[in-house]
Amino acid sequence: MSRSAILGSSLTKKYWMALTGLFLCLFLIAHLAGNLQLLDMSPEGQLKFNAYAKFMTTFPLVKAASYLLYFSILFHAFDGILIAIQNRKARPVRYAKENAGANRSWASSNMALLGTLVLVFLVIHMKHFWFEMHWGDIGTDADGNKDLYTVVAAAFGQSWYVALYVVMMAVLAFHLLHGFQSAFQSLGINHPRYTPMIKNVGVFFAVVVPVLFALIPVWMFVHRA
Amino acid sequence: MKLKLKIWRQNGPSDKGRMETYPVNDVSEDMSFLEMLDVLNDQLVRDGKDPIAFDHDCREGICGACSLFINGEAHGPGRGITTCQLHMRKFKDGDTIYVEPWRSAAFPVIKDLATNRGAFDRIQAAGGFVSVNTSGNLVDGNAVPIPKDDADKAFDAATCIGCGACVATCPNGSAMLFTAAKVSQLSLLPQGKPERKRRALAMVEQMDKEGFGNCSNTGACEVECPKNISLEHIARLNREYLAATVTKE
Numbered sequence: 388m389s390r391s392a393i394l395g396s397s398l399t400k401k402y403w404m405a406l407t408g409l410f411l412c413l414f415l416i417a418h419l420a421g422n423l424q425l426l427d428m429s430p431e432g433q434l435k436f437n438a439y440a441k442f443m444t445t446f447p448l449v450k451a452a453s454y455l456l457y458f459s460i461l462f463h464a465f466d467g468i469l470i471a472i473q474n475r476k477a478r479p480v481r482y483a484k485e486n487a488g489a490n491r492s493w494a495s496s497n498m499a500l501l502g503t504l505v506l507v508f509l510v511i512h513m514k515h516f517w518f519e520m521h522w523g524d525i526g527t528d529a530d531g532n533k534d535l536y537t538v539v540a541a542a543f544g545q546s547w548y549v550a551l552y553v554v555m556m557a558v559l560a561f562h563l564l565h566g567f568q569s570a571f572q573s574l575g576i577n578h579p580r581y582t583p584m585i586k587n588v589g590v591f592f593a594v595v596v597p598v599l600f601a602l603i604p605v606w607m608f609v610h611r612a
Numbered sequence: 613m614k615l616k617l618k619i620w621r622q623n624g625p626s627d628k629g630r631m632e633t634y635p636v637n638d639v640s641e642d643m644s645f646l647e648m649l650d651v652l653n654d655q656l657v658r659d660g661k662d663p664i665a666f667d668h669d670c671r672e673g674i675c676g677a678c679s680l681f682i683n684g685e686a687h688g689p690g691r692g693i694t695t696c697q698l699h700m701r702k703f704k705d706g707d708t709i710y711v712e713p714w715r716s717a718a719f720p721v722i723k724d725l726a727t728n729r730g731a732f733d734r735i736q737a738a739g740g741f742v743s744v745n746t747s748g749n750l751v752d753g754n755a756v757p758i759p760k761d762d763a764d765k766a767f768d769a770a771t772c773i774g775c776g777a778c779v780a781t782c783p784n785g786s787a788m789l790f791t792a793a794k795v796s797q798l799s800l801l802p803q804g805k806p807e808r809k810r811r812a813l814a815m816v817e818q819m820d821k822e823g824f825g826n827c828s829n830t831g832a833c834e835v836e837c838p839k840n841i842s843l844e845h846i847a848r849l850n851r852e853y854l855a856a857t858v859t860k861e
């Protein structure tokens with residue numbers, strides 16, 4: 388493939404943005420499904436969660452998928468920031484008065500800001516859980532698995548940490564509110580029959596997924612030991 | 613009615629430019645926005661001052677010349693209209709109205725509110741045409757059967773007047789709606805199909821070269837477009853370009 392097939396043109400940049408973005412959406416579903424197990428805070432629930440965490444960090448297929456995931460996040464962020472810088476250059480003199488509310492949603496014109504906040508959150512999030520799970524000095528549970536549950540429960544026992552998660556899930560919600568349906572348009576999928584459906588699914592996804600994610604720290608905080 | 617206008621003044625392409633304030637009295641609500649500016653310019657000329665430069669031609673919404681960013685919107689408030697079709701009844705006595713040129717790296721200011729939109733001509737020249745053999749064996753366009761739906765969509769795309777409101781409105785300064793309209797118009801018709809791949813690639817390449825931004829699907833262009841060009845055309849360009857990119861040799 389030629390250079391333009393990767394990042395050469397404005398459109399190819401958007402195809403990759405959409406593909407990586409939708410892949411990240413799929414990841415969100417998988418990640419959420421796994422983490423909802425944290426709502427079961429009984430001793431058996433804790434053991435089950437730790438066993439699940441072990442599986443997710445050692446099973447070869449999951450490992451392969453996780454490398455694709457890391458790459459997608461980095462590529463999506465790099466591509467998104469590149470797009471945002473070029474877009475700024477395309478309007479060197481700003482308007483003295485701009486009525487943005489008249490023609491577009493707030494989220495749609497703040498995707499780079501929202502995305503960057505998500506990226507900052509991801510760094511904090513991965514430092515606390517992903518890094519600890521892989522290389523941290525954490526104890527083991529009764530089954531001999533790394534006791535990630537206790538690390539998570541300790542983190543979500545702090546009110547400021549819970550608040551950070553709730554706010555960041557709101558940021559993610561706005562990113563998805565525009566992003567989900569936008570990705571389909573970027574890939575050329577726009578049809579009088581399907582587009583209204585895609586938009587509805589997008590709103591549902593953008594609300595339900597972040598709310599369920601935010602429920603986990605709130606729940607664990609309320610039921611903390 | 614009486615108005616306070618805040619207008620962008622810029623002596624030439626290299627001047628920095630600034631907003632200046634002008635009071636205008638005796639504005640009738642039946643005037644078009646351009647007629648109101650004519651009144652102001654008369655006043656300026658009588659006072660021995662430099663009149664405000666702005667583009668206009670047909671004054672009936674078909675040429676696309678009257679490119680003004682009014683109160684934060686391309687062609688001002690109102691949908692499906694150009695500046696020459698905007699009437700002063702949309703405003704109230706005592707209003708302050710901001711008037712600015714299209715803001716885009718690809719549309720440099722010539723003077724005051726007039727910008728150079730040659731970038732659009734160059735996108736068009738890169739592939740927005742059908743090459744025909746003019747040696748005398750022309751086929752009557754009406755002799756080629758075209759499904760009604762396709763003809764309608766092509767016609768909708770063809771109503772684009774190249775005004776540049778889409779670029780001016782877009783927070784990314786993207787020219788996707790314009791380029792998509794020009795690509796769609798031809799790729800939907802049998803006469804345009806033979807060159808569709810080359811056209812999509814060449815027009816997008818020129819669009820990027822001119823320094824327009826990347827489309828983020830904000831949809832602002834569709835709202836402000838005087839001809840209501842649909843985002844469906846942008847999706848079509850995305851498909852055309854994708855197909856052309858992955859299949860080109």
Ligand code: HEM
Nearest residue numbers: 405408411412464467498499502503506566569570573828
């Ligand atoms: C879980 C994390 C994320 C998900 C699920 C996600 C999803 C999406 C989706 C579906 C789109 C729409 C693509 C399109 O319009 O074609 C998008 C756009 C965007 N994303 Fe993300 N994203 C995530 C994280 C990030 C991060 C970390 C950044 C970092 C800067 C970012 C920056 C952007 C930008 C700038 C856009 C707009 C691009 C454009 O339309 O011009 N996103 N995202």
Ligand code: SF4
Nearest residue numbers: 772773775776778837
């Ligand atoms: S697409 Fe609409 S806003 Fe853009 S140049 Fe054509 S007529 Fe003007």
Ligand code: FES
Nearest residue numbers: 669671676678696
């Ligand atoms: S002057 Fe021709 S469209 Fe307004």
